[in-house]
């Protein structure tokens with residue numbers, strides 16, 4: 154049972170090596186205002202003078218005092234954790250060491266430090282105890298003290314006493330009203346029910362004559378579960394006069410024995426009783442907390458082991474395992490790269506698109522939208538088309554819209570698909586680069602050089618593939634421009650284009666007739682005049698449009714809108730001339746049967762086509778002739794149809810080419826490339842140079858784990 158306190162001492166030592174307070178150890182924290190007698194109480198318990206004395210604040214660093222009872226020896230000595238090989242048999246030396254160590258860390262200017270001094274005292278005269286002496290609460294700031302000294306001290310004390318496993322030894326001088334006791338006020342804040350606070354009343358000998366602290370000591374003033382214990386320490390005069398500790402303890406016992414107020418409770422007063430009580434309280438407390446501590450340390454071991462694992466596989470440490478480590482890391486990198494592309498990575502984000510999904514997005518949304526946004530004839534002016542038609546006929550006058558003009562005009566249009574296609578290659582390349590930046594295990598960040606080299610090798614691989622992919626995509630566009638396949642099953646063809654045009658004209662004609670009929674009903678002239686191209690003579694001569702419908706109106710419409718058909722035979726010859734006899738439209742329509750326009754009015758179409766034949770191509774004015782306008786529309790319609798076919802093909806084939814040449818190729822060759830470039834004995838040392846910060850973090854984590862394991866062993870042995 155008595156082994157429990159040494160157990161906590163051992164744990165304290167173990168944890169002090171890492172300066173960690175992750176485990177809340179059971180310990181007694183001595184709290185009191187300045188000059189309340191804290192040091193005197195501790196010295197009385199130890200029965201030796203060993204603490205620094207002086208004016209102002211003397212205790213400026215927490216002093217973790219471990220008292221270890223040793224039997225069968227007269228020798229008493231102290232040991233500091235910061236000087237493990239030194240045995241201090243001279244207690245004056247211990248005092249000087251505390252002073253030096255305090256000044257070393259907390260400075261000379263009376264400031265305080267949180268870093269504790271650990272002192273062990275071995276003696277046959279002590280009971281096993283673990284006490285922490287803290288700087289005294291002060292309201293007075295000394296000349297060379299920091300201005301916030303009170304705040305600093307308060308927060309330091311608060312930090313220690315707020316831990317649930319701490320027992321608070323609240324020291325209050327009996328010659329000051331207990332209501333003003335700073336230690337009790339602080340203790341109440343963290344232990345309002347007084348469950349883990351023990352009160353110590355010092356300076357009972359200095360109380361005004363006729364007054365006593367019996368009420369307090371018997372727990373009638375401040376109810377503390379662990380009670381109040383009165384002590385009488387050496388006065389300043391005793392200290393100056395070097396009164397021996399033994400004599401002081403004797404005098405204390407005499408004081409209680411003979412004091413009229415305390416003689417009945419004398420056995421529960423004085424330093425020996427205080428030491429015994431503290432020893433019991435602490436042991437019971439430790440026993441109570443031990444299972445919890447074991448659980449806590451166990452969970453810390455698990456936690457820290459996992460953290461350590463995240464820094465790397467310990468089984469692969471050491472020179473002989475370097476190759477295996479490099480191979481493991483680069484394989485993980487390659488696998489991550491592949492699984493990110495495939496969308497099979499385990500840590501797929503649900504917040505944003507990543508990996509392969511982004512490539513799909515580029516193909517479908519970015520590339521698709523870019524192609525769709527290109528207007529097939531967007532950059533072709535009517536003037537361009539007219540010039541192309543004229544140039545393509547040379548010196549000869551021509552009968553029909555020449556194929557060469559279509560060829561001439563559609564090719565540059567196809568080229569418009571090239572920039573977005575090449576941009577698509579670039580975007581996918583950039584995306585792959587991004588993907589490889591997110592690859593590799595967290596362990597890889599330990600080796601910045603290896604990480605950089607992995608990125609470099611994959612970037613090289615991607616760059617190597619980007620060139621041929623772009624060239625291939627360029628070729629795809631060139632291929633499309635090399636041969637204009639007017640036989641393509643989806644191509645509208647000449648017949649289709651004309652038929653479209655006829656339908657459009659027919660529609661307009663019907664709208665116009667409708668307008669005319671309405672105009673007839675109300676006023677003959679107003680509507681007629683508003684229609685562009687209407688024969689004004691017809692209006693003025695009073696004849697109604699319906700009278701002339703069969704001739705004049707239709708003529709006007711055909712003049713406005715381009716062309717209608719002549720006879721099927723004529724159209725046939727036109728199409729054959731223009732697109733060749735293999736044209737789909739030609740094949741689908743019987744040669745001796747006129748193509749019915751939607752309303753089935755063949756004669757009207759035929760008349761319009763007659764007009765087309767009579768059109769002149771020689772007008773050199775900016776204003777287009779009807780025939781030119783018709784031709785332009787026809788060419789536009791053909792270009793649009795053909796361009797849409799090519800666009801569809803490109804939209805389909807470019808992503809396929811990129812996937813094959815860039816994505817899949819890099820995906821398949823990444824592992825081999827990494828191995829052939831980096832798996833070389835002579836590179837291992839350089840590649841595995843650890844990042845300094847991470848190495849120290851890892852070391853820290855390792856030390857922590859060792860400490861927790863040791864602590865667990867210590868507890869296991871004791872239980």
Ligand SMILES: Nc1nc2c(ncn2[C@@H]2O[C@H](COP(=O)(O)OP(=O)(O)OP(=O)(O)O)[C@@H](O)[C@H]2O)c(=O)[nH]1
Pocket residue numbers: 185186187188189190191192193194206209210211212288289290355356357358359384385386387388389390392
């Ligand atoms: N007569 C008498 N004097 C005491 C008693 N306890 C402490 N003193 C004196 O009070 C003064 C302050 O005592 P310390 O033990 O140094 O007080 P402290 O709380 O440790 O002071 P700091 O470390 O400066 O915060 C010293 O001169 C002690 O001799 C006591 O019970 N009776």
